[in-house]
Amino acid sequence: MTDPAQLPRHLRRIGRVFVDESMLDSPLARRVRDRLAGTTHADIPWIAVPEGQDRVECAGRDEQALYLKEYKGRFLRFCPGTRAYHCCGYRIIHIGENCPMACSYCILQAYFQDRVLKVWANQDALFRELAEGFGADRTSRFRVGTGEFTDSLALERLTGYSRDLVGFLADYDNVVLELKSKVVDLSWMDAATRTDRVLPAWSLNAPAINQGQEFDVSTLEERLTAARTCAEAGFRVCLHFDPIIHFPGWREGYAEIIDRIFDYVRPEQIAYMSLGSFRCMPQLTPIIADNFPDAAYIYNEFVPGLDGKARLLRPLRLEQFSFMVERLRRHGMDEQLYFCMESTEVWNEVFGFAPQDFGGLNRRLMDRAFGN
Amino acid sequence: MPTTPALRTLAADEIRTGGDHLFWTADPSETLSESLRRTGQTAPVLVRDTGDGPELVAGRARLLALRALGRPVLVLMVDAPADLDAGLLYLADNAARPLDDAMRLAALRFFAPLLDRAALAADILPRLGVRPGSKDARLLDAWLDLPEPWPGHLAEGRVPLAAGEVLARLAPADREAAAPLFASLGWSRSNGVNLLTWLFEAGKMTGKPLADLLAESGMADVPALGLSPKDAMARLVALARQTRYPALSALQAEFEETARELSAGTAWRVVQPNNFETGGAELTIQVKTPAQLARAVDDLDAMAAKPGWEKLWNMGGRRD
Ligand code: SF4
Numbered sequence: 001m002t003d004p005a006q007l008p009r010h011l012r013r014i015g016r017v018f019v020d021e022s023m024l025d026s027p028l029a030r031r032v033r034d035r036l037a038g039t040t041h042a043d044i045p046w047i048a049v050p051e052g053q054d055r056v057e058c059a060g061r062d063e064q065a066l067y068l069k070e071y072k073g074r075f076l077r078f079c080p081g082t083r084a085y086h087c088c089g090y091r092i093i094h095i096g097e098n099c100p101m102a103c104s105y106c107i108l109q110a111y112f113q114d115r116v117l118k119v120w121a122n123q124d125a126l127f128r129e130l131a132e133g134f135g136a137d138r139t140s141r142f143r144v145g146t147g148e149f150t151d152s153l154a155l156e157r158l159t160g161y162s163r164d165l166v167g168f169l170a171d172y173d174n175v176v177l178e179l180k181s182k183v184v185d186l187s188w189m190d191a192a193t194r195t196d197r198v199l200p201a202w203s204l205n206a207p208a209i210n211q212g213q214e215f216d217v218s219t220l221e222e223r224l225t226a227a228r229t230c231a232e233a234g235f236r237v238c239l240h241f242d243p244i245i246h247f248p249g250w251r252e253g254y255a256e257i258i259d260r261i262f263d264y265v266r267p268e269q270i271a272y273m274s275l276g277s278f279r280c281m282p283q284l285t286p287i288i289a290d291n292f293p294d295a296a297y298i299y300n301e302f303v304p305g306l307d308g309k310a311r312l313l314r315p316l317r318l319e320q321f322s323f324m325v326e327r328l329r330r331h332g333m334d335e336q337l338y339f340c341m342e343s344t345e346v347w348n349e350v351f352g353f354a355p356q357d358f359g360g361l362n363r364r365l366m367d368r369a370f371g372n
Numbered sequence: 373m374p375t376t377p378a379l380r381t382l383a384a385d386e387i388r389t390g391g392d393h394l395f396w397t398a399d400p401s402e403t404l405s406e407s408l409r410r411t412g413q414t415a416p417v418l419v420r421d422t423g424d425g426p427e428l429v430a431g432r433a434r435l436l437a438l439r440a441l442g443r444p445v446l447v448l449m450v451d452a453p454a455d456l457d458a459g460l461l462y463l464a465d466n467a468a469r470p471l472d473d474a475m476r477l478a479a480l481r482f483f484a485p486l487l488d489r490a491a492l493a494a495d496i497l498p499r500l501g502v503r504p505g506s507k508d509a510r511l512l513d514a515w516l517d518l519p520e521p522w523p524g525h526l527a528e529g530r531v532p533l534a535a536g537e538v539l540a541r542l543a544p545a546d547r548e549a550a551a552p553l554f555a556s557l558g559w560s561r562s563n564g565v566n567l568l569t570w571l572f573e574a575g576k577m578t579g580k581p582l583a584d585l586l587a588e589s590g591m592a593d594v595p596a597l598g599l600s601p602k603d604a605m606a607r608l609v610a611l612a613r614q615t616r617y618p619a620l621s622a623l624q625a626e627f628e629e630t631a632r633e634l635s636a637g638t639a640w641r642v643v644q645p646n647n648f649e650t651g652g653a654e655l656t657i658q659v660k661t662p663a664q665l666a667r668a669v670d671d672l673d674a675m676a677a678k679p680g681w682e683k684l685w686n687m688g689g690r691r692d
Contacts, residue, residue, distance in 0.1 A: 297577075303620065313619055313647070315688055
């Protein structure tokens with residue numbers, strides 16, 4: 001039994017809550033206050049942030065802060081793909097920034113150097129913008145997700161944000177929402193009126209990477225169990241291998257996790273599965289070296305890719321992709337598989353075809369997301 | 373610290389010259405000796421009274437030159453009871469001296485046990501012409517804890533200051549294994565840093581001690597090959613890169629060999645443009661006259677008929 005007074009492990013370092021003055025009475029702020037009450041974090045300080053102040057600071061070295069903020073930018077965005085590689089064409093609903101967990105390879109370390117977990121508390125503005133974007137033409141289909149600048153479910157216990165989104169999108173059957181996470185929180189499930197319009201998604205990795213490079217996240221077993229729960233409830237799930245890391249023992253590691261998947265879900269219950277090799281902006285490498293001195297994989301053979309990011313040398317990527325795709329195919333995976341940000345060459349060499357052969361990756365994934 | 377403006381004349385032998393605060397000692401130049409002989413001493417040396425007799429605080433070269441000339445020494449008695457005071461006076465007295473990296477490091481190593489790191493950065497670095505927080509400040513900080521022979525190598529110009537950070541990250545045994553590569557070769561900034569960085573990173577990736585990497589790659593044997601320093605360093609850098617990037621180096625070597633065969637006898641250059649991220653090759657040539665252009669076209673025609681292009685274009689693809 002989990003103790004209801006205890007926050008999940010990944011939220012326990014939150015030591016204070018900042019709230020923009022204009023958001024003090026927002027439904028989201030009230031909800032966070034209610035959900036903290038009765039927990040070990042009931043008495044953490046709440047600090048109102050006056051308009052015009054643009055920085056808030058955490059106290060201790062390890063402390064994290066939650067910042068309920070009035071966001072003035074655009075909520076609905078395009079995924080920042082590049083032309084050199086095939087992008088999946090996903091749209092991003094921007095709900096906040098930063099993540100309480102710590103994965104050594106995470107790009108967010110380069111984006112956000114503080115430990116402030118920002119949540120956009122002006123949900124009315126977000127829903128207004130989404131209504132305009134999705135409602136203008138109900139025949140246009142959208143595949144959207146929230147996990148670009150944060151983990152979709154990391155703060156769910158406190159904010160209920162994804163549950164709100166699921167509820168809001170129930171009116172838009174032209175939208176499929178993917179909730180991508182490394183933790184397990186299924187409290188959004190009962191807000192879904194259509195199980196075919198929400199895609200719960202978990203990232204998977206080799207057990208050694210999960211244990212050595214991902215901290216404060218759920219175990220692979222917990223993620224797969226959650227995927228099974230969703231699949232049994234009628235949802236199709238997404239599973240993602242990203243980043244795939246080339247480390248000594250990668251073959252055994254990825255074989256093990258691939259085989260384990262199918263103890264929990266059947267291929268037809270998986271809407272899609274991405275494979276993405278570890279790649280990063282060159283500035284991220286020294287940050288990883290500083291934050292995670294044991295992350296030896298950053299010293300593999302990385303070369304500048306066509307988009308300027310550091311990528312594993314192509315033959316090494318091909319070796320891993322081919323191995324994994326072959327094994328996944330043996331388990332019955334086929335059209336669900338795709339590469340995240342890979343070149344036509346790599347597609348052809350591993351799959352024997354490239355996105356242009358089936359009308360583009362965006363269309364393929366849109367079809368799969370909508371179940372047709 | 374205030375000085376007591378007391379000028380005196382002392383016999384050179386009366387003054388002790390051994391303190392650690394004399395961190396930039398150098399023997400007197402001939403010009404200095406000659407000037408003291410002709411003109412006499414125009415500036416006093418600084419001396420403190422330790423209770424154990426007078427001790428030199430600054431002006432060692434002048435003192436040694438005057439001693440050699442058998443002349444008495446004009447001294448300014450200063451109030452510098454602590455070594456920190458003596459060091460600061462020494463710095464002030466040498467303010468006009470041109471500094472190099474090894475001198476800056478020697479000064480910092482003297483002050484480091486006497487001040488905390490923050491004070492060292494804020495008070496001492498600017499006196500050495502280094503901005504606190506700058507790249508040089510970071511590098512000097514990394515050098516502070518490096519044991520001999522590294523400061524000695526820096527002083528002799530065999531290792532660049534820029535190698536400080538990577539040297540500091542190497543495990544002591546790995547640093548020891550790398551030291552012979554610097555014993556007699558004077559490494560430039562980029563070669564020295566690349567060599568050490570590649571070895572450090574290869575060690576991290578493979579989990580092997582640097583001594584093993586040096587032995588396996590043949591780098592350990594290079595100093596004994598009797599090569600010129602330039603060739604020895606080029607060989608070492610090439611081997612270090614190969615150790616760090618084995619698959620890429622092998623591909624590049626294969627590509628270069630095939631490209632050489634294809635373009636032999638022509639002025640065409642055939643290169644792989646993007647680290648094998650895509651297949652293909654880039655062909656370039658420089659022409660200045662119509663005749664050269666005609667020749668380039670003929671050469672290209674002949675090259676196109678050679679076998680080997682398919683192999684060249686597909687390098688970097690799947691290794692079945
Ligand atoms: S869970 Fe995702 S967003 Fe959070 S640290 Fe890990 S990779 Fe980054």
